[in-house]
Amino acid sequence: MKPLHFVLLVLWVMASISIQSCKKDCCNDPTNPDCKNYDPCYGKEPANASFNFYLDLSNEYGKYHYNTDTIEMREGGYSALVHFKVDDKNVDSCWWTVGKDARVFTQKEFYLTFNLWNSPIQVTLIVDKHNAKACHPDKPIRDTFTKVLTLMPLGSSNIFGKYLGYLDGNESDTASIIITNEFRQGLFEPVMRCVKLMGIGEFHFSGIIPGWKEFGFLSWGPDTRPFVEGHANLNDNKIELKFKYAGIDYPFDTYKNRTFNGIKQ
Numbered sequence: 212m213k214p215l216h217f218v219l220l221v222l223w224v225m226a227s228i229s230i231q232s233c234k235k236d237c238c239n240d241p242t243n244p245d246c247k248n249y250d251p252c253y254g255k256e257p258a259n260a261s262f263n264f265y266l267d268l269s270n271e272y273g274k275y276h277y278n279t280d281t282i283e284m285r286e287g288g289y290s291a292l293v294h295f296k297v298d299d300k301n302v303d304s305c306w307w308t309v310g311k312d313a314r315v316f317t318q319k320e321f322y323l324t325f326n327l328w329n330s331p332i333q334v335t336l337i338v339d340k341h342n343a344k345a346c347h348p349d350k351p352i353r354d355t356f357t358k359v360l361t362l363m364p365l366g367s368s369n370i371f372g373k374y375l376g377y378l379d380g381n382e383s384d385t386a387s388i389i390i391t392n393e394f395r396q397g398l399f400e401p402v403m404r405c406v407k408l409m410g411i412g413e414f415h416f417s418g419i420i421p422g423w424k425e426f427g428f429l430s431w432g433p434d435t436r437p438f439v440e441g442h443a444n445l446n447d448n449k450i451e452l453k454f455k456y457a458g459i460d461y462p463f464d465t466y467k468n469r470t471f472n473g474i475k476q
Contacts, residue, residue: 241253255342255347256299256301256343256347257347257350257354258338258350260297260302260337261298262297262334262356263296263298264278264358264360265277266279266282266294266422267294268425268426268442269427270441275427275442276294279423279425280359280361281360281363281368281423282362283364283366283368284326284327285401290326291325292322292324293324294322295307295320295323296320297319297338299338300319301340301343302339303338303339304317304339305318305319305337305338307321307334307335307336308335309332325360327362329362330362330363331359331361332361332362335355336356336357338353338354339352340353365399369424369445371401372475374450374474374475374476375387376472377473378408378470378471379470380472385407386405386408386471387405387406388403388406388471389403389404389405391403391404400417402415403416404416409467409469414430414439416430417429417430427441428443438456438466439457440455440456441453441454448474449474450471450472450473450474450475451470451472452470452471453468453469453470454469455467
């Protein structure tokens with residue numbers, strides 16, 4: 212064997228041995244059995260029945276589930292589609308009881324529709340989790356958690372009012388919005404009006420999807436340009452709107468994304 216070939220062979224053998232010896236010592240993943248720090252109980256928490264309610268504020272701007280225990284609703288037969296979801300997806304079994312509903316729900320997540328007169332709604336979840344018993348022998352395999360979903364009439368939250376602010380982080384690019392509760396076509400509806408939000412004068416929004424401290428909004432449709440939709444988040448007296456809109460002269464399916472940050476007056 213030529214000396215160069217022999218040297219290369221020795222280097223290859225040494226590298227292979229080094230890789231094998233490092234396989235356990237060099238990796239750092241407690242979920243990987245090949246790693247030295249492998250922990251078969253990593254991530255296997257004991258039974259936990261905690262859960263959350265979500266309101267779907269999604270539109271074409273983006274999919275968004277708002278986590279809340281309180282939902283603001285229109286009256287007159289309007290219904291809210293509420294998303295129930297257990298926090299620990301690794302539980303083995305679920306048993307939900309919801310208000311006065313005689314049914315028992317066994318899914319890890321599901322949707323139910325409610326009207327304003329259902330409120331308040333007490334929800335209890337019982338879960339079993341057998342797969343964590345070996346790691347937590349002193350913990351029970353069953354857990355129970357109860358919380359209340361509250362539905363409030365439209366106009367109860369703090370989203371309504373006038374906000375002054377600016378666009379896209381530019382404090383010289385000012386705009387304002389006013390959110391009111393107006394009686395239209397026999398029902399009270401949330402309405403958001405704005406000035407210079409899209410670089411133009413007053414524009415009338417409709418179709419606000421109220422939550423409690425957050426809401427989704429959209430205009431009537433793409434034929435009533437400018438077409439607008441997005442999400443709003445209220446934190447104390449500060450509001451943030453993230454939205455897209457199509458201007459009057461925009462080509463079809465062309466939008467501009469903007470952010471409005473305002474303070475309640």
